[in-house]
Amino acid sequence: MIELGDVLEARERVAETSRHTPLDYSHTFSDMTGAAVHPKLETFQRTGSFKIRGATNRIKTLSEAEKEAGVVTASAGNHAQGVALAATRSGVDSKIVMPENAPISKIKATRDYGAAVVLYGEDYNEAQERAHELEDEEGRTYVHAFDDEKVMAGQGTIGLEIVDDLPDVDTVVVPIGGGGLVSGVATAVKGQIPDARVVGVQAEGASSVAQSLQKGERHRLDSVDTVADGIATRSAGEKPFEVIRERVDEVVTVSDSEIAVALTYLLERSKTLVEGAGAVALAATLGEKFDYVDDEVIAPVLSGGNIDMNTLTTVIMRGLVETGRYVKLRTVLKDRPGSLRELLDVVADARANIYAIQHDRTSRDIGMNATEVELDLETRGPEHVDDLLASLRDSGFDVEVLV
Numbered sequence: 538m539i540e541l542g543d544v545l546e547a548r549e550r551v552a553e554t555s556r557h558t559p560l561d562y563s564h565t566f567s568d569m570t571g572a573a574v575h576p577k578l579e580t581f582q583r584t585g586s587f588k589i590r591g592a593t594n595r596i597k598t599l600s601e602a603e604k605e606a607g608v609v610t611a612s613a614g615n616h617a618q619g620v621a622l623a624a625t626r627s628g629v630d631s632k633i634v635m636p637e638n639a640p641i642s643k644i645k646a647t648r649d650y651g652a653a654v655v656l657y658g659e660d661y662n663e664a665q666e667r668a669h670e671l672e673d674e675e676g677r678t679y680v681h682a683f684d685d686e687k688v689m690a691g692q693g694t695i696g697l698e699i700v701d702d703l704p705d706v707d708t709v710v711v712p713i714g715g716g717g718l719v720s721g722v723a724t725a726v727k728g729q730i731p732d733a734r735v736v737g738v739q740a741e742g743a744s745s746v747a748q749s750l751q752k753g754e755r756h757r758l759d760s761v762d763t764v765a766d767g768i769a770t771r772s773a774g775e776k777p778f779e780v781i782r783e784r785v786d787e788v789v790t791v792s793d794s795e796i797a798v799a800l801t802y803l804l805e806r807s808k809t810l811v812e813g814a815g816a817v818a819l820a821a822t823l824g825e826k827f828d829y830v831d832d833e834v835i836a837p838v839l840s841g842g843n844i845d846m847n848t849l850t851t852v853i854m855r856g857l858v859e860t861g862r863y864v865k866l867r868t869v870l871k872d873r874p875g876s877l878r879e880l881l882d883v884v885a886d887a888r889a890n891i892y893a894i895q896h897d898r899t900s901r902d903i904g905m906n907a908t909e910v911e912l913d914l915e916t917r918g919p920e921h922v923d924d925l926l927a928s929l930r931d932s933g934f935d936v937e938v939l940v
Contacts, residue, residue: 539686539689539720541725543686544697544721551589551590551691554583554589555590556581556583557698558582560578560699560702563575565802569823570822570823570825570829574835575703576819576837577838579840580811580842582841583622584650585615585618588612591616591683591685591690591692592680594691595688596608596680604629606678607629607677608629609672609679609680611634611661612661613636613643614639615841617643620652621652622651625650631653632652632654634655634656634667635647636660640845642844661682681774683715683718684716684776685717685776689721689776691721692717693721695722696723699725699838700725700729703836706733706835706836708735708736708827709733709735709736710819710827710835711818711840712738712765713773716780720784723735724780724784735784736788737788738789738817738820739790740768740793740796740813740814741791741793743758744758745771745773746773747790750781755773758772763813767812767840767841789827791817791826795820795821795823796852798860799816800813803839811844812842812844814841815842818839858940861919861922863915864925865912867912870934872906877908877910879932883932884929886928887925889914889925891912893912895909
């Protein structure tokens with residue numbers, strides 16, 4: 538099991554490649570929670586994610602023969618970029634296997650950092666199987682994304698920076714996929730502040746660690762389904778899981794909707810772009826998924842900002858829906874002149890802004906003398922949506938909320 542000394546040694550190795558990222562007090566999130574919230578902005582890390590830390594520490598410890606043979610790994614994107622850059626900077630050839638549905642932006646970035654990319658499988662685990670085949674076929678060293686003590690120690694340097702910059706920290710909140718990040722951070726934080734609490738966070742659709750802790754042993758999911766692709770792993774690593782059981786105080790889960798809300802707030806209020814995995818720690822804090830008291834000093838780790846633009850559009854829209862800022866309505870009108878105007882007058886009086894209107898007379902679900910109307914509306918919050926719906930229904934419109 539890794540110890541504080543391993544993380545301290547890793548700090549020396551990764552210093553020339555990784556950045557000491559900001560720990561920024563947030564008035565907005567502190568006001569929303571009553572705690573003192575200091576997000577750790579790994580979004581400003583090289584490659585846009587914490588993964589460069591662990592990858593660098595692992596590659597720096599390769600033998601000369603291993604460096605000559607090159608490295609291989611599997612990754613949904615962030616570890617891929619970390620290994621690619623760390624290998625290139627060390628003069629080591631790298632080959633990365635990524636799932637076929639990996640975000641295009643992450644595939645391109647990995648290639649740009651100097652790696653050869655192989656697309657294979659539906660998720661990380663299938664990509665990992667192919668990477669191990671290449672390890673055997675080509676004699677490369679496999680750089681595991683999380684189940685490796687050198688990688689875990691490298692990720693733990695985040696914990697050293699948090700303690701350096703925020704020595705009175707009470708709780709550190711950390712995303713969990715395979716467990717490399719949280720195990721390293723917990724080792725670094727607990728090794729210096731034994732009374733500090735470390736809370737791990739998983740997406741509900743990829744909650745392997747939460748379920749494993751309930752069962753008392755590592756549990757492998759049959760599949761994963763979450764917008765947080767960076768932590769969408771079917772099981773935790775064996776080495777990280779042992780550390781998690783001993784040093785992580787609690788593991789909680791958040792829904793994709795809660796992730797979307799946190800991501801939207803970060804964009805709108807903090808001007809900070811994160812990916813789904815990077816938003817889970819804040820989502821758990823805002824959603825009070827773990828207990829904390831007023832003025833408790835909390836450091837949520839925003840682990841990465843490499844989000845695909847198409848995914849970002851979808852996530853923002855979900856966040857707007859969840860916060861009452863966007864609503865799609867359906868109603869059926871009599872097909873006569875002026876009926877649409879009457880509907881729109883109510884919407885205008887309620888001060889809702891129209892994004893789009895769909896007006897369909899041909900739907901088989903309505904009568905011959907009727908027309909179906911769908912409205913996409915910008916609203917100001919849940920109360921505004923409730924007031925709008927009440928006004929429409931009071932005016933005689935039978936309204937269905939679609940999203």
